[in-house]
Amino acid sequence: MNTAAAHHRSPVTIIGLGPMGQTMAAVFLDRGFEVTVWNRTASKADSLAAKGAVRASTISEALAANELVILSLTDYDAMYAILEQASEHLSGKVFVNLSSDTPEKAREAAKWLADRGARHLTGGVQVPPSGIGRPESSTFYSGPKDVFEAHRKTLEVLTGADYRGEDPGLAALYYQMQMDIFWTSMLSYLHAVTVAAANGITAEQFLPYASATMSSLPKFIEFYTPRIDAGEHPGDVDRLAMGVASVDHVVHTTKDSGIDASLPAAVLQVFKRGMAGGHAGDSFTSLIEIFRKPAS
Ligand code: NDP
Numbered sequence: 043m044n045t046a047a048a049h050h051r052s053p054v055t056i057i058g059l060g061p062m063g064q065t066m067a068a069v070f071l072d073r074g075f076e077v078t079v080w081n082r083t084a085s086k087a088d089s090l091a092a093k094g095a096v097r098a099s100t101i102s103e104a105l106a107a108n109e110l111v112i113l114s115l116t117d118y119d120a121m122y123a124i125l126e127q128a129s130e131h132l133s134g135k136v137f138v139n140l141s142s143d144t145p146e147k148a149r150e151a152a153k154w155l156a157d158r159g160a161r162h163l164t165g166g167v168q169v170p171p172s173g174i175g176r177p178e179s180s181t182f183y184s185g186p187k188d189v190f191e192a193h194r195k196t197l198e199v200l201t202g203a204d205y206r207g208e209d210p211g212l213a214a215l216y217y218q219m220q221m222d223i224f225w226t227s228m229l230s231y232l233h234a235v236t237v238a239a240a241n242g243i244t245a246e247q248f249l250p251y252a253s254a255t256m257s258s259l260p261k262f263i264e265f266y267t268p269r270i271d272a273g274e275h276p277g278d279v280d281r282l283a284m285g286v287a288s289v290d291h292v293v294h295t296t297k298d299s300g301i302d303a304s305l306p307a308a309v310l311q312v313f314k315r316g317m318a319g320g321h322a323g324d325s326f327t328s329l330i331e332i333f334r335k336p337a338s
Contacts, residue, residue, distance in 0.1 A: 051075045052196055055108040057101070057124060059086040061171045062140070063114035066200055067095055069175035073199050080104035082124070105131040110193055115141040118151050133159030136189055138197065140165040140181070144218065145211030152185060152210035161189050164210045166217025169201060180204050184212035227256070233296070233305045240299040266327050275321070275328035282329070283322040286313040 053076035056067045063081070067090045070077045078096040079087045080103075091097045098104035105111060105128055113121055118141060125132060137155055139148070139162060152162040166182040173179035179201035183190055190197075190205050197203050206212040231252055238248045269275065289310045296303040312329055315337070321328040 053108045055104050055111045057104055058114035065171035065174045071095060078104055078107035101128040102131045105135060109136055111135050111137050113137055113139045113141055117141055118143040118147040129158055135160045138163045138165055140167050145215040148214040149211045161186060163189055164213040166213045174200055177202050182206050182213035182216045185210045236301050237296055237299050240301050270327055275325040277323045277325050280325050282316050282324055282326055285326040286317055289313050
């Protein structure tokens with residue numbers, strides 16, 4: 043990257059050098075940005091310093107270096123642990139917090155920083171480190187639109203930027219909704235693989251079938267989406283009574299295989315609450331009504 047091109051790039055501070063922060067810093071350096079880094083465990087900055095990053099020796103130094111500060115930490119508690127030590131250096135800074143946490147934590151952090159004269163953008167990165175530096179990857183952002191627009195180009199060096207709105211909680215909410223789908227889906231996969239193994243079927247043998255089922259899900263989601271938004275759950279293509287029998291078969295197949303059945307048993311419980319709630323003839327999507335009334 044030549045120096046003239048680098049002048050168009052606003053410098054950035056990155057606090058937190060786990061796998062994510064390290065990759066982000068390396069991508070910025072590759073694109074000719076001036077990067078200042080700080081991490082609790084200082085040795086994690088070694089390879090970045092060798093590539094040209096400025097290693098701040100204190101948090102205050104890292105904050106003083108640049109207006110734009112990217113946080114890539116385990117959670118928001120880590121942010122307080124770090125920034126509380128340097129609260130007199132927060133004013134005027136823009137924090138782009140790419141640490142995962144809940145929408146409520148993001149809202150509290152935005153207020154905490156605003157009270158100290160700083161601005162906060164919440165981010166939810168949707169890819170692992172290997173997806174950083176790729177425009178086809180995506181990160182949710184929320185918070186003040188003017189702050190987002192002012193830094194959009196810089197943030198787009200990391201991934202595509204999907205701005206969700208002014209509420210600082212929105213990016214975290216969208217991120218957590220994706221994680222809700224991701225973890226429950228991946229655990230269902232792991233569970234099925236365990237049943238497969240107990241029956242002498244390897245993960246490799248099961249792979250095309252697991253993939254086919256996962257790949258079929260978007261069609262179901264698209265079909266049910268307008269019905270869900272309309273609050274309609276007709277039992278014309280599936281009935282909860284059929285679903286409960288089906289999940290019950292999964293529970294028994296699991297137990298007969300000598301495998302822990304707690305995951306499908308939890309699913310069965312939700313189906314049974316739907317049956318008890320009078321939804322036997324409705325679609326399984328009527329379970330939304332059950333989710334709306336948390337079990338006591
Ligand atoms: P890690 O948890 O591995 O590292 C995060 C950083 O947080 C480290 O630099 C660590 O410092 C620092 N940290 C944690 N607690 C404290 C504390 N109390 N005080 C000071 N520093 C602290 O996370 P990743 O790098 O993997 O990810 C960063 C964020 O990105 C996370 O919120 C994660 O959920 C999210 N994310 C990660 C993805 C991934 O695939 N890795 C994918 C999408 C999002 P130290 O080195 O000293 O321990």
